[in-house]
Amino acid sequence: MIQQKIREKAKELLSKKEVDLVIGFVKGTLPLRTTPRFIRNPEKTDRLIWNPFCENNLATYLHKFRQFKVGLVVKGCDARSITALFLEKRFKPNQLFLMGVPCQRMVDRRKVEKAVPGEILHAHEQEDLIIVEGDDFEKALKRDDFLYPSCQACTHRNPINVDVLLGDPVEEFPLTEIHPEVKEFEKKSPEERWNFFEKESGRCIRCYACREVCPMCYCAECFVDSSNPKWIERGLSPSDLQFYHMVRAYHQTGRCTGCGACERACPMEIRLTYLTQKLNQDVKELFAFEAGIDPDTPPPLSAFEIEDRQEFIK
Amino acid sequence: MEANWEPKILAFLCNWCSYAGADLAGTSRIQYPTNIRVIRVPCSGRINPLFILKALQSGIDGVLVSGCHPGDCHYISGNYIGRRKSATLKRFLEYLGIEEGRVQFSWVSAAEGGKFSQVVNEVTQGIKRLGPSRRFGKRSDEFRVQSSE
Numbered sequence: 001m002i003q004q005k006i007r008e009k010a011k012e013l014l015s016k017k018e019v020d021l022v023i024g025f026v027k028g029t030l031p032l033r034t035t036p037r038f039i040r041n042p043e044k045t046d047r048l049i050w051n052p053f054c055e056n057n058l059a060t061y062l063h064k065f066r067q068f069k070v071g072l073v074v075k076g077c078d079a080r081s082i083t084a085l086f087l088e089k090r091f092k093p094n095q096l097f098l099m100g101v102p103c104q105r106m107v108d109r110r111k112v113e114k115a116v117p118g119e120i121l122h123a124h125e126q127e128d129l130i131i132v133e134g135d136d137f138e139k140a141l142k143r144d145d146f147l148y149p150s151c152q153a154c155t156h157r158n159p160i161n162v163d164v165l166l167g168d169p170v171e172e173f174p175l176t177e178i179h180p181e182v183k184e185f186e187k188k189s190p191e192e193r194w195n196f197f198e199k200e201s202g203r204c205i206r207c208y209a210c211r212e213v214c215p216m217c218y219c220a221e222c223f224v225d226s227s228n229p230k231w232i233e234r235g236l237s238p239s240d241l242q243f244y245h246m247v248r249a250y251h252q253t254g255r256c257t258g259c260g261a262c263e264r265a266c267p268m269e270i271r272l273t274y275l276t277q278k279l280n281q282d283v284k285e286l287f288a289f290e291a292g293i294d295p296d297t298p299p300p301l302s303a304f305e306i307e308d309r310q311e312f313i314k
Numbered sequence: 315m316e317a318n319w320e321p322k323i324l325a326f327l328c329n330w331c332s333y334a335g336a337d338l339a340g341t342s343r344i345q346y347p348t349n350i351r352v353i354r355v356p357c358s359g360r361i362n363p364l365f366i367l368k369a370l371q372s373g374i375d376g377v378l379v380s381g382c383h384p385g386d387c388h389y390i391s392g393n394y395i396g397r398r399k400s401a402t403l404k405r406f407l408e409y410l411g412i413e414e415g416r417v418q419f420s421w422v423s424a425a426e427g428g429k430f431s432q433v434v435n436e437v438t439q440g441i442k443r444l445g446p447s448r449r450f451g452k453r454s455d456e457f458r459v460q461s462s463e
Contacts (some may be wrong), residue, residue: 186409194411194449223364231364239371239452246410250363253402278409282402301402304394306384312404313397314420314433 014042019071032109059215075103077259079159080292100159105151150260203268210262249275254300321375331382338427346431359392376441
């Protein structure tokens with residue numbers, strides 16, 4: 001069982017002092033939640049768990065531990081984030097030990113909450129079902145009907161460039177030319193698209209949870225905090241909210257692995273991955289580049305080809 | 315929209331080619347629409363996409379970015395980098411719903427005074443057809459679409 005393998009490997013790494021700490025998931029305080037845990041004591045590794053609620057991208061914590069050797073539990077998307085960070089020289093080689101876990105895809109806790117008639121008190125996985133219990137109800141939901149949007153379209157469930165794979169590889173869905181959600185969105189008229197974006201970004205409260213949870217957002221001074229030049233103000237003017245989301249997405253061009261952590265962290269449930277997936281798709285189409293796959297190809301916006309496409313230039 | 319509305323268009327011109335080309339258009343007394351305001355940058359690769367977004371947010375109706383032809387960049391490869399940024403930004407803005415034609419790009423060399431005026435003509439006509447920029451501007455907070463909640 002994957003959970004047992006994670007515990008054993010973490011204990012081995014800490015006992016042999018191959019790493020200074022292990023970052024993994026333990027049971028959360030609420031049902032349907034897990035919480036990241038930073039373990040330094042090999043005896044405490046029996047708390048580590050693995051289930052379809054392990055939704056965080058743990059790579060985001062690595063920026064706080066740059067001087068340590070760290071062991072990390074990674075899904076397919078997380079492992080690609082780490083490769084993308086290596087490309088940006090955020091870590092030295094051999095500083096990390098990656099425990100890759102083939103991902104059964106993560107359950108959307110918000111969808112589950114909406115599908116039951118009361119407060120959820122317990123939830124657990126049972127084969128391909130999620131059993132949800134409340135005071136006066138118990139429901140069995142099919143896990144695959146309640147996945148996050150980012151997980152539904154995932155084509156990289158098996159982690160690559162990892163030190164060990166703790167589980168049998170799972171079947172990957174075929175790579176599609178165009179991301180299905182992006183394809184649907186592009187069918188709308190410009191006005192419909194703008195109205196959707198305006199409505200989504202209009203709920204933003206500028207808590208920056210999306211920024212904090214993203215492994216690729218690690219700038220010492222974020223553009224929102226810059227006062228010279230001052231790009232946007234701190235208030236909730238709709239125009240500034242739009243600017244924030246446009247730019248945060250655009251700063252991920254060629255770097256985002258589509259993990260969806262931003263969307264999951266948002267307290268206002270704003271749709272975010274439909275923006276970054278469009279950029280990922282364009283980067284693939286224009287420059288034949290996908291973030292986090294090859295640790296040797298330079299990032300697309302730092303490189304060029306003489307023959308890059310320019311049909312849009314007069 | 316008033317009948318006498320004239321668009322305000324910002325043109326980011328690279329110092330070595332496009333700005334010189336614009337200058338040549340001027341000394342040759344070639345007429346072109348006066349809707350454009352020029353900002354001189356050292357290279358088209360200097361353009362931070364945030365410049366374009368800030369312009370649109372400030373009420374500018376259209377943006378033109380112009381640089382040296384591929385292979386002729388004064389800094390060797392700046393325009394190649396700028397080309398990649400321009401491609402991704404243009405597609406992203408159109409995906410968001412900003413009308414196609416608000417942000418345009420061109421290669422104009424220092425000898426192409428005629429081409430510069432032609433480009434400015436085309437861009438201005440296009441933006442006149444699109445109308446004032448109502449999406450994403452600070453002042454468009456007044457024109458905000460009432461979403462049904």
